[in-house]
Amino acid sequence: MAILENTYAGLFCPAGGFHIDPLRPVDRALITHGHADHARAGHGAVMATAQTLDIMAIRYGEAFAGMRQVATPTRIGDVDVSFHPAGHVLGSAQIHISGRAGSVTISGDYSRTANPACAPFQPVPADIFVTEATFGLPVFRHPDPLDEIGKLLASVAAQPERAHLVGAYALGKAQRVIMLLRDAGWDAPIYIHGALQRLCDYHIAQGIPLGDLRPATIDRSTKAQFAGQIILGPPSAFAATWAQRFPDPVICFASGWMQVRARARQRGVELPLVISDHVDWPDLTRTITELDPAETWVTHGREDAVIRWCDLQQRAARPLRLVGYDDEAEA
Amino acid sequence: MKRFAQLLEQLAFSPQRTGKTRHLVQYFAAVPDPARGYALAALTGDLALRKVTPSMLRALVAERVDAELFALSYDFVGDLAETIALIWPGGGGADPPLPEVVEELAATAKTALPGVIAARLDTLGPSERYAYLKLATGGLRVGVSGRMARLAVADFGTLPLTEIEELWHGLTPPYTSLFTWAEGGAKPVNAAKAPFRPVMLSTPTDAKALAALDPADFSAEWKWDGIRVQAVCDGGVKRLYSRTGEDISAAFPDVLDALSHDAVLDGELLVRRGDAVAPFNDLQKRLGRKTVSARLLASHPAALRVYDVLIDGPDDLRALPHHARRARLEALPLDPARIDLSPLLRFDTWDDIAALRAEPGDPVIEGVMIKHRQSPYLAGRIKGHWFKWKRDPMLIDAVLMYAQRGHGKRSGYYSDFTFGVWDGEALVPVGKAYFGFTDAELKELDRFVRTHTTERFGPVRAVAPEKVVEVAFEGLAESSRHKSGLAMRFPRINRIRDDKPAAEADTLETVRAMIPR
Ligand SMILES: [Zn+2]
Numbered sequence: 123m124a125i126l127e128n129t130y131a132g133l134f135c136p137a138g139g140f141h142i143d144p145l146r147p148v149d150r151a152l153i154t155h156g157h158a159d160h161a162r163a164g165h166g167a168v169m170a171t172a173q174t175l176d177i178m179a180i181r182y183g184e185a186f187a188g189m190r191q192v193a194t195p196t197r198i199g200d201v202d203v204s205f206h207p208a209g210h211v212l213g214s215a216q217i218h219i220s221g222r223a224g225s226v227t228i229s230g231d232y233s234r235t236a237n238p239a240c241a242p243f244q245p246v247p248a249d250i251f252v253t254e255a256t257f258g259l260p261v262f263r264h265p266d267p268l269d270e271i272g273k274l275l276a277s278v279a280a281q282p283e284r285a286h287l288v289g290a291y292a293l294g295k296a297q298r299v300i301m302l303l304r305d306a307g308w309d310a311p312i313y314i315h316g317a318l319q320r321l322c323d324y325h326i327a328q329g330i331p332l333g334d335l336r337p338a339t340i341d342r343s344t345k346a347q348f349a350g351q352i353i354l355g356p357p358s359a360f361a362a363t364w365a366q367r368f369p370d371p372v373i374c375f376a377s378g379w380m381q382v383r384a385r386a387r388q389r390g391v392e393l394p395l396v397i398s399d400h401v402d403w404p405d406l407t408r409t410i411t412e413l414d415p416a417e418t419w420v421t422h423g424r425e426d427a428v429i430r431w432c433d434l435q436q437r438a439a440r441p442l443r444l445v446g447y448d449d450e451a452e453a
Numbered sequence: 454m455k456r457f458a459q460l461l462e463q464l465a466f467s468p469q470r471t472g473k474t475r476h477l478v479q480y481f482a483a484v485p486d487p488a489r490g491y492a493l494a495a496l497t498g499d500l501a502l503r504k505v506t507p508s509m510l511r512a513l514v515a516e517r518v519d520a521e522l523f524a525l526s527y528d529f530v531g532d533l534a535e536t537i538a539l540i541w542p543g544g545g546g547a548d549p550p551l552p553e554v555v556e557e558l559a560a561t562a563k564t565a566l567p568g569v570i571a572a573r574l575d576t577l578g579p580s581e582r583y584a585y586l587k588l589a590t591g592g593l594r595v596g597v598s599g600r601m602a603r604l605a606v607a608d609f610g611t612l613p614l615t616e617i618e619e620l621w622h623g624l625t626p627p628y629t630s631l632f633t634w635a636e637g638g639a640k641p642v643n644a645a646k647a648p649f650r651p652v653m654l655s656t657p658t659d660a661k662a663l664a665a666l667d668p669a670d671f672s673a674e675w676k677w678d679g680i681r682v683q684a685v686c687d688g689g690v691k692r693l694y695s696r697t698g699e700d701i702s703a704a705f706p707d708v709l710d711a712l713s714h715d716a717v718l719d720g721e722l723l724v725r726r727g728d729a730v731a732p733f734n735d736l737q738k739r740l741g742r743k744t745v746s747a748r749l750l751a752s753h754p755a756a757l758r759v760y761d762v763l764i765d766g767p768d769d770l771r772a773l774p775h776h777a778r779r780a781r782l783e784a785l786p787l788d789p790a791r792i793d794l795s796p797l798l799r800f801d802t803w804d805d806i807a808a809l810r811a812e813p814g815d816p817v818i819e820g821v822m823i824k825h826r827q828s829p830y831l832a833g834r835i836k837g838h839w840f841k842w843k844r845d846p847m848l849i850d851a852v853l854m855y856a857q858r859g860h861g862k863r864s865g866y867y868s869d870f871t872f873g874v875w876d877g878e879a880l881v882p883v884g885k886a887y888f889g890f891t892d893a894e895l896k897e898l899d900r901f902v903r904t905h906t907t908e909r910f911g912p913v914r915a916v917a918p919e920k921v922v923e924v925a926f927e928g929l930a931e932s933s934r935h936k937s938g939l940a941m942r943f944p945r946i947n948r949i950r951d952d953k954p955a956a957e958a959d960t961l962e963t964v965r966a967m968i969p970r
Pocket residue numbers: 155157210231
C-alpha cells in the first residue's frame with residue numbers, strides 16, 4: 123500500500139483513511155490552509171490548525187464540518203501525522219505523514235518570503251514532497267514586495283486627485299498589503315470593502331496589527347473624501363460598479379500574476395503590483411533541492427515546467443492533475 | 454532607458470486613449486531630443502531596426518535556458534519579448550540613454566548583433582529588457598497606433614493633426630524638426646514628394662438604418678474583398694499606402710508602374726487576372742514583401758480598382774462633393790491593364806440594393822458600399838457619409854473540441870478554439886476560431902476549458918464534447934488539406950449556445966451542402 127494516492131476526491135492516505143485538501147466532500151479531511159481551493163465545506167471530520175479552523179468557520183459558518191479537531195502531532199490509523207508552518211497565510215501548514223510505506227510532506231501552498239502573519243516555512247524532509255506549482259515557470263521571479271508598495275505610494279503621490287483601489291484576496295493578500303503599507307510608512311486610514319472586514323478583524327484578534335482600518339462605504343456626499351486614499355477590495359468587487367463610484371479610480375491589483383503584462387491588461391488593471399504569497403521559480407526549485415526527496419509530486423498550476431526541471435536534475439517527479447481543480451484561482 | 458521602459462508600462466496599462474495620450478504628452482515634455490524622437494519612431498513603427506528577428510532572439514535565449522522550459526514559458530506569457538525579458542537569467546539595474554541603445558542597434562552588423570544584444574540584456578533589469586527587446590524587434594504592442602502617437606504630438610504642441618499626418622512621410626527619426634515646431638519653432642517644410650493623405654472611412658449599415666435615407670441622395674458600388682489603398686503619383690515619385698499610411702510600395706512594383714498621371718487615388722488593391730478578380734488569399738501572397746520575384750508578379754498580378762480621387766494634378770479635390778470627384782475620376786487617363794474604375798451600381802430603391810447584395814455574382818464581393826453624393830472627402834470615420842453593408846455570414850452550430858492559449862492581447866486565456874461537427878457518432882474538426890466572442894464569453898469559454906480538460910497534447914487541451922458554439926464565416930470551399938475536406942474563410946465564434954445540447958449540433962453533411970456551387 124502506498125503512503126499517498128491520487129484519487130478522484132484528491133490526495134488520499136490509505137493507511138490513515140483520510141484525504142488531504144479534498145476537492146469533494148469526504149469522511150475525514152486534513153486541511154493545509156483556509157483558501158477556498160484547499161478548504162471546502164461539507165466534510166465529515168476536519169483536522170487543521172486552530173487558525174485554519176477559525177477561518178473556515180468565518181468563511182463557511184460554524185457548521186462547515188461534522189466534527190473538527192485542532193492539529194497536534196498524532197497517530198491516525200497506521201500513520202503518524204504532524205503539521206508544520208508553510209509561510210503562506212495565517213494558519214497555513216504543511217502536513218507530514220509517515221508510516222510503514224514511507225513518509226510524505228504535503229506543502230499545500232507555501233512561500234519562503236518573510237510574512238509577519240505567519241511562521242516561516244519549515245523544511246520537513248520526506249520520501250515524497252508534494253509541491254504546489256502556482257508560479258512554477260522560470261519567468262516568475264517575484265520582486266521585493268516593498269518595491270511594489272513603493273510603486274503604489276508613488277502613484278498616490280503623483281495623482282492625489284484619484285482614489286487608488288487595490289484588488290487583493292480576502293485571506294492573506296489583503297492583510298499582507300496592509301502590513302506592507304504600514305511598513306512603508308503609510309499611517310493614514312486604509313479603507314476596506316465589507317467582504318474583507320471579518321478576516322481583517324480576525325488577524326487583529328490574532329495579534330497582527332493592521333493600523334487604522336475603516337469601512338469603504340461611499341455615497342455621493344462622501345465621494346470627494348476618497349481622493350488620494352487607498353482602498354482595498356476583493357477582486358470580485360471590481361467587476362461590479364462598486365469601483366466606479368470612487369473618484370477617477372486607479373485600479374491596482376496585488377497578485378503574483380501581475381508579473382505577466384497580458385494578465386494585468388485583461389483584468390483592466392492600471393497599476394499591477396507583483397505581490398505573491400507563493401514560492402516563485404527560484405524558491406520553488408531551491409526548496410526541492412534542499413529537501414532532496416526521493417520523489418517530487420507536483421500539483422496546482424504549471425506542473426509541466428517543474429516536471430521538466432526535475433527531469434533535467436535527474437529527480438523523479440510526477441504531475442498530479444486534479445480534475446475539477448481550477449489552476450488559476452487565488453494567488 | 455528606464456524612462457522609456459516606464460512609458461511603455463504606462464501605455465500598456467492605461468485603459469483609455471485619454472490616459473495614454475496624457476502619458477505620451479508628459480513624456481514628450483520631460484524627455485529631450487533625440488530620445489523622445491526615437492521613442493516616437495518606435496511607437497509609430499518608423500524605427501527601421503529590422504535586423505533583429507524573432508528567430509535570432511530565440512537562438513539567443515536557447516543558449517541560456519532549456520528549450521522546453523522556454524517553450525512552456527512562452528506559451529504561458531504569450532509574447533516573445535516579454536518571455537525573454539522575464540526568463541533571462543541574472544540582470545542588473547543599468548540605465549543607458551535611449552539614443553545610445555538605438556544607435557548601437559542600428560550600427561551593429563547582423564553577425565555581431567546577438568553578442569551585442571546578450572551583453573545589453575545582461576546589464577538591464579526585466580522591465581528595461583522588455584523595452585529593449587520591443588525596440589529591437591519593432592512591434593511594441595502597447596495599444597498605441599501610429600495615428601495615436603501623432604495625435605499626442607499634436608496635443609503636446611497644440612498643432613493640427615492633419616498637418617502632421619501630411620508632413621509625416623517627409624520626416625525621419627528622431628523628428629527634431631517636428632518637436633521644434635511643437636515647441637513654437639518653425640513648421641518643417643514638406644520635404645517628401647507623394648505624401649500620404651488621411652483617408653475617408655465608412656460605417657456599417659443595414660436595411661433598417663437605410664430605410665430612413667433617400668436612395669436618390671446616394672450612389673453605390675461593390676465592396677471588393679481586397680485591401681484599401683491610396684496610390685500617389687507626384688512629379689515622378691510614386692507610392693502606395695495602406696489606409697493607415699504605411700508605405701507598401703515595395704511589394705507592388707506592378708501597380709506603381711501603372712501610375713503615370715500626377716494624382717492621389719483611393720481604391721481597392723486586388724489580384725486580378727484579366728477580368729477575373731482573385732480571392733483574398735491570392736493577394737495575401739503579395740503582402741508584406743520587401744521585394745517581389747518576377748514569377749510571383751506573373752502568377753499573382755496586382756491591380757487597382759479605383760473609386761475616388763483626392764488630388765488631380767495641381768487641384769485638391771477633397772472639398773468637392775462625391776459626384777463631382779467621381780466625374781473627375783472618370784476623366785482621368787488610367788492604364789486599363791492595372792487600373793480600372795469601380796463601377797457604379799444601378800438602383801432606384803434600397804430593395805434594389807438589397808437584391809444586388811444578396812446575389813453579387815462574384816465570390817470576391819463582400820457587400821455594397823453606399824456613398825452620399827454630396828459628401829466631401831473627409832479624413833476619418835465620420836457618420837452619415839459612407840456606409841458599408843456587408844454580406845450576411847454563413848452560420849453553423851459546432852462543438853468545441855480543442856483549445857489553446859492565445860497570444861498578444863488574449864495571452865493566458867484559452868482563446869484559440871478548434872470546433873467540429875458530427876460525422877455519424879464522431880466529431881470531425883472543421884475549423885479554428887480566435888475571436889468573435891465578447892470578453893465575458895471569452896472568460897466563460899476559458900473557464901469551461903480549464904474545468905473540462907480531458908487530455909493534453911503539449912499546449913493543446915482536448916475538452917469534453919459538451920459546449921456548442923455558433924460559428925459565423927464568410928466563405929466555404931473544398932479543401933484537401935483538412936480532414937473534414939472543408940476550408941472556412943474568416944470563421945469566428947458568433948455566440949455560445951448553452952441552449953443547445955451537443956448532440957444537436959450540425960452534421961458534416963449539412964455543412965458540406967453549404968458550399969457554393
Ligand atoms: Zn493558498
